[in-house]
Each structure stands twice: as C-alpha cells, then as structure tokens.
Amino acid sequence: MNTWDYVILIGSLAAIVIYGIWKSRKGDANDFLRGRTQWWTIGLSIMATQASAITFLSTPGLGYEEGMSFVQFYFGMPIALVLICAFAIPLYFKLKVYTAYEFLENRFDIKTRWLAAFLFLISRGLAAGITIYAPAIVLSKVMGWHLDTTILIIGAIVILYTVVGGAVAVSQTHKLQMGVMMGGMITALIVIFYYLSPHLSPGEAVQVAGKMGKMNIIDLEFDPGSKYNLWSGLIGGCFLALSYFGTDQSQVQRYISGKSMTEMRMGLLFNGFFKIPMQFLILFIGVMTFVFYLYVQPPIFFNQVEVEQVRQSDQADKLTELESASTAVFEEKRDATNEMVEAIRAENPSGIDKAQERIDRIQEQEAEVKSGVIDLITSVNPDAETKSGDYIFITFITQYLPVGLVGLLLAVIFSGAMSSTSAELNALASTTAVDFYKRRINTQASDKRMLGMSRWFTLGWGLLAVWFAHMASLFENLIELVNILGSLFYGTILGIFLVAIFIKYVKGHAVFIAAILAEAVIVTLFFLDKYDIYNMAYLWYNLIGPALVIVLSIILQSMWPGGKEPQSNNP
Numbered sequence: 058m059n060t061w062d063y064v065i066l067i068g069s070l071a072a073i074v075i076y077g078i079w080k081s082r083k084g085d086a087n088d089f090l091r092g093r094t095q096w097w098t099i100g101l102s103i104m105a106t107q108a109s110a111i112t113f114l115s116t117p118g119l120g121y122e123e124g125m126s127f128v129q130f131y132f133g134m135p136i137a138l139v140l141i142c143a144f145a146i147p148l149y150f151k152l153k154v155y156t157a158y159e160f161l162e163n164r165f166d167i168k169t170r171w172l173a174a175f176l177f178l179i180s181r182g183l184a185a186g187i188t189i190y191a192p193a194i195v196l197s198k199v200m201g202w203h204l205d206t207t208i209l210i211i212g213a214i215v216i217l218y219t220v221v222g223g224a225v226a227v228s229q230t231h232k233l234q235m236g237v238m239m240g241g242m243i244t245a246l247i248v249i250f251y252y253l254s255p256h257l258s259p260g261e262a263v264q265v266a267g268k269m270g271k272m273n274i275i276d277l278e279f280d281p282g283s284k285y286n287l288w289s290g291l292i293g294g295c296f297l298a299l300s301y302f303g304t305d306q307s308q309v310q311r312y313i314s315g316k317s318m319t320e321m322r323m324g325l326l327f328n329g330f331f332k333i334p335m336q337f338l339i340l341f342i343g344v345m346t347f348v349f350y351l352y353v354q355p356p357i358f359f360n361q362v363e364v365e366q367v368r369q370s371d372q373a374d375k376l377t378e379l380e381s382a383s384t385a386v387f388e389e390k391r392d393a394t395n396e397m398v399e400a401i402r403a404e405n406p407s408g409i410d411k412a413q414e415r416i417d418r419i420q421e422q423e424a425e426v427k428s429g430v431i432d433l434i435t436s437v438n439p440d441a442e443t444k445s446g447d448y449i450f451i452t453f454i455t456q457y458l459p460v461g462l463v464g465l466l467l468a469v470i471f472s473g474a475m476s477s478t479s480a481e482l483n484a485l486a487s488t489t490a491v492d493f494y495k496r497r498i499n500t501q502a503s504d505k506r507m508l509g510m511s512r513w514f515t516l517g518w519g520l521l522a523v524w525f526a527h528m529a530s531l532f533e534n535l536i537e538l539v540n541i542l543g544s545l546f547y548g549t550i551l552g553i554f555l556v557a558i559f560i561k562y563v564k565g566h567a568v569f570i571a572a573i574l575a576e577a578v579i580v581t582l583f584f585l586d587k588y589d590i591y592n593m594a595y596l597w598y599n600l601i602g603p604a605l606v607i608v609l610s611i612i613l614q615s616m617w618p619g620g621k622e623p624q625s626n627n628p
Contacts, residue, residue, distance in 0.1 A: 059461070061461045061464065062461060062463040065464030066465075066471070069237055070468060073234060074230070076233060077218045077226035077229050078226060094324075096324040099228070099325070100331075101327075102227065102480070103327075104231075104332060105234050105477070106476060106477055107332070108476060108477065111539055113339065113473050114191055114451060115446065115447050117340070118343060118446035118449045118450060119343060119446065120271070120343020121346050124270060125274045126274070129276065129290035130285055130289075130336075130540070131294060131336055132287065134333065138326055138328065139329075141299065145558070146318060149309065156306050156309070156488050157305075158173050158306070160557065161553060165564065168565065177305060177550065178485060178488060178489070179546060180542055180543055182518065182521060184539050185481040185521075185522035186521075187538060188478045189208055189212050190208065192474040193208040194448075208526045212526065215474070216515070216516060216520075219519070220519070230479065237468055238469045241466050242339060246338070246345065248458060249342070252349055253349060264401050265348055265397060266344045266348050268397060269416065275287055281597060283594060289597065292597075292600055294599075296603060299551055300547035300554075302325065304551055304554050305543075307484035310480070310484050312325050342450070346450060346453050349457075351394045354387045357430055358427070359445035363441045366441070367433055367434055370437045386422050390416060393416045394416065396415070397416065400412055451470075454467070482515050483515065485518040489518070490511045544599050547599055547602070548579060548598050549572050549576045553606060555603055566617075567609075567617065570613055571606045582598065
C-alpha cells in the first residue's frame with residue numbers, strides 16, 4: 058500500500074469514529090439504548106447494519122464463483138417489510154418498547170420473553186464475532202499483521218465508540234459509513250470497466266458473463282436442496298426477513314428510534330426499496346471481476362498465504378508445474394473468450410455456441426488444475442484453508458486498483474465491519490440491560506445506573522465477540538455462515554412472535570415448550586444436512602421453524618385441561 062492509501066484509510070475511519078462520539082456526547086440512557094432519529098437515518102442505519110465487511114468480502118466472491126443467484130435470497134424481503142409495517146411496528150410503537158422481547162412478556166410471560174431474548178443473544182453474539190473476524194483476515198493479508206493482533210485492533214475501535222455513544226453513535230456513524238461503502242463499490246466497478254475497455258464494452262462483458270452462466274438471476278426450479286432459487290428466496294427469504302427485521306433487536310433497535318410510527322415505517326421501507334439493488338450491485342461487481350480475470354491471469358489460488366507455504370516447501374517443483382499448466386489453460390481460455398466476443402459482435406449464434414463449448418472444456422481443465430493445487434496445499438499443511446472465495450475481491454483490490462483507491466476500498470470493508478458490529482453490540486447490550494438486568498436483577502435501576510450498566514454490557518459483549526473471532530475459522534463462504542447462523546435461530550423466534558400476534562388463545566406455557574421443541578428439530582436438521590444424511594437448504598429452516606412453533610403451540614394448548622393453563626407475568 059502507498060502512503061496515500063494509508064492516509065485515506067486511517068482518515069476515513071478516524072473521521073467516522075470522531076463524528077459518532079461527537080454526535081452522541083450528550084446522550085442519556087434512553088439515547089444509548091434506543092436513540093431518536095429521522096426516517097432517512099433509520100433507513101441508512103438499517104442498511105448499514107446488514108452491510109458488514111463480510112458483504113464486501115464474500116458477496117463479490119459468490120458472484121465470481123456462482124454468479125448472480127444469491128440475489129434471490131432477498132426477493133422475499135419487501136413482502137416481509139410490508140407485513141412488519143402493518144403488524145409489528147404498531148405494537149412496538151404503542152408499547153414504547155426498548156427491545157422487541159418486552160412485547161412477549163406483555164403477551165405471554167417472563168420465561169417466553171427470556172427464551173426469545175436468549176436465542177437472540179446466542180445468534181447475534183456469534184455473528185458479532187464473525188463480523189470482526191472477516192476484516193481481520195483482510196488486514197492481516199494486506200498489511201502482514203498477525204491475525205490475532207488485527208482482531209484486537211478492529212475490536213477495540215468498534216468497542217470504543219459503541220461504548221461511548223450507544224444507539225445514537227451507531228445511527229449517526231452509519232450515515233457516513235454507507236456513503237463510504239457505496240462510493241467505494243461504485244468506484245471499483247468503474248475501474249473494472251476501465252480495465253476491460255480495450256477488450257470489450259460493458260454490454261459485451263455482461264453478455265460474456267451470461268454465456269458463462271454467471272448472470273443466473275432467477276432459477277424457477279423448485280428444489281429444496283438448492284440453496285438459491287426463486288421459491289427459497291420468496292418463501293424462505295421472506296420468513297428469514299420477517300424474523301430478522303421484526304424480531305432481531307439489532308434491526309428493531311434501528312427503527313424504534315423513529316419519532317413517529319410514520320418515520321419508523323418509512324425508514325424500514327427505505328431499506329426494502331434499496332437493499333436488493335445494493336446486493337445486485339455487489340454481486341455484479343463479483344461477476345465483472347470474473348470477466349476481468351478472463352483477460353488478466355488470476356493467481357493459481359487466491360489465498361496466497363497457502364500458496365507461499367507450498368513454495369517454501371519441498372513441493373515447490375510440483376507447484377511450478379501446476380503454475381505452468383494454469384498459464385496454458387488461461388491463455389487458451391482467453392483465446393476462446395475472444396472467439397466468443399467476436400461471435401457476439403457478428404451476431405453469430407453458432408459461433409457463440411462453439412466458443413461456449415470450447416470454454417466449457419477448458420473450465421474442466423481449469424478445475425483439474427485447481428484440484429491439484431488444493432491437493433498440494435493440503436499435503437503441505439493438512440489444516441490449510443482450501444476455500445478461497447473470500448480472497449478474490451481483496452486480491453483484485455490490492456493488485457490492480459490505483460494508488461488511493463486501495464485505501465478507499467479497504468475503508469469500505471472496515472466501514473462495513475464497524476457498522477454491523479457496532480449495531481450488534483449495541484443491540485446485545487440493550488437486550489441484556491433491559492430484558493435481564495432491569496427486569497430481574499435491579500428493577501429500580503436509575504437512568505444513570507442503566508446508562509453505566511449498558512456501557513459495561515457493551516464492553517462485555519465486545520470482548521466476547523473478539524474472543525469468538527479468535528476462535529473462528531473460514532467457512533465455505535462467510536456471508537453464508539452468517540445467514541446459516543441466523544436461520545438456525547430466527548425461525549423459532551419468529552414463530553413465538555407470530556403466535557403472540559395472531560393466535561390469541563395460545564398462552565405462555567404452550568408456546569414456550571413448542572419453541573424449545575422446534576429449536577431442537579431445526580438443530581437436528583442442520584446436523585443431518587451437515588453430515589449428508591438428509592439434504593435441505595438452510596433457507597427452509599426459516600419456514601419450518603415458525604411452522605413448528607405455531608402447530609405445536611396449538612396442539613399443546615388444546616391438550617391443557619379446559620384449553621387453559623396457569624398464566625403469570627411474574628418471574
């Protein structure tokens with residue numbers, strides 16, 4: 058990195074932190090836990106909470122490797138947000154809640170409130186560690202820092218302004234972070250098109266990507282084992298979004314800060330309008346990175362740390378042979394791509410098909426070379442990470458972006474880490490403070506005491522997130538790992554809320570037992586899939602979970618003598 062890259066990176070991050078602390082300097086406990094913001098700040102804050110560093114590392118990698126299919130994951134979101142605006146927001150606004158789980162005690166009992174809050178704390182606490190771990194990989198790779206040291210540095214920065222400013226600092230910094238993130242990604246796409254301009258136009262680049270199976274935006278096939286198709290996105294994605302935006306405190310906390318119900322709804326719907334285009338853009342950048350590497354030879358393996366270990370071992374000669382084979386395959390693939398482009402320009406369908414068949418054969422050879430590299434890497438280091446998708450976009454950034462833009466794109470990644478992690482820590486702290494500390498430990502806590510304890514809880518959750526980041530290891534794709542973690546718990550939480558809102562005769566004991574049973578089933582399904590005993594895409598957990606809670610709640614309630622059960626709101 059050049060000096061200007063460091064100046065832009067450090068300057069951007071410092072400005073965001075200082076701005077957040079300054080804007081929240083006069084806050085009380087209410088501001089720390091909930092805040093008060095305008096609808097457009099709410100909308101940007103909701104988007105920024107989701108747009109973690111993982112988004113800008115893993116999503117382009119998904120686009121590069123699998124194409125645009127992941128965008129279907131978000132197709133159910135607008136439907137979910139409309140439903141939340143219609144049913145959940147009026148309840149939260151009427152009750153003036155600090156957390157979503159306060160409503161559950163009002164409707165059921167304290168143990169159901171604590172169960173939902175506990176499931177949230179588990180899922181979001183783990184996710185907070187991952188959102189720290191992801192950018193730590195980047196910084197350790199780019200700057201050569203030790204990974205554990207990098208995790209500590211990132212964690213300390215995020216904890217600092219979240220402990221000081223709480224919800225107000227989180228919402229205010231999100232505005233700047235979204236500006237940096239979107240500006241940086243658009244700049245990256247412009248640079249990619251600039252590099253491609255001697256070879257093909259943007260329209261031709263899209264056509265080439267489409268012929269190579271990367272513009273697969275919609276898959277109409279109904280397949281429960283398929284991770285991403287129209288049906289899993291509309292149905293599973295809708296239920297995941299219902300739970301995430303309607304019951305996850307990290308999201309609920311963003312829009313309950315609205316001054317009126319209208320502002321809460323407008324802020325949430327703002328996210329519904331712009332989230333899919335944003336994810337489309339980020340995936341599209343990954344697809345265009347794929348096209349870029351059709352003309353510029355990519356690394357033989359994007360995780361260069363693992364490659365260098367092989368190069369320093371007694372297997373270096375075999376690596377050299379594979380690199381020569383990779384170069385030959387790349388040159389042949391580039392020729393075939395040029396052949397396809399000429400056929401596209403000549404509007405020659407048979408020529409396009411011929412070039413496409415040739416590319417398919419070459420990609421089989423490419424896969425064989427990659428398999429050989431992975432075998433070589435694992436022979437040197439059996440514990441080596443063999444998934445390199447999260448390294449694709451950062452490799453492009455560090456190797457091909459001009460001076461200054463490298464720092465800007467790294468600022469994008471770290472802004473993502475700061476935005477999502479700060480929101481998660483603030484939500485974890487508010488849930489702990491309101492749902493557990495004030496409800497059970499110190500029911501008469503003063504405003505000053507709640508502010509102090511909320512800061513201590515923020516610090517505690519921050520340290521736990523840093524610890525989990527130390528324990529984490531790369532999954533097949535980090536953004537998928539976050540969504541899988543959510544899908545394991547969100548369905549059960551959503552089921553509790555759906556029963557609370559729509560099935561009035563079901564009481565607390567029935568829904569409490571039903572939720573525990575449903576969560577046990579979801580975890581069992583996950584392990585059956587993990588060990589290839591039964592195949593089911595994780596998005597469907599978000600439908601199965603609430604369905605089980607609803608059905609089991611109704612059955613259990615009907616089994617109670619007289620259809621009634623003992624009910625108490627007291628712990």
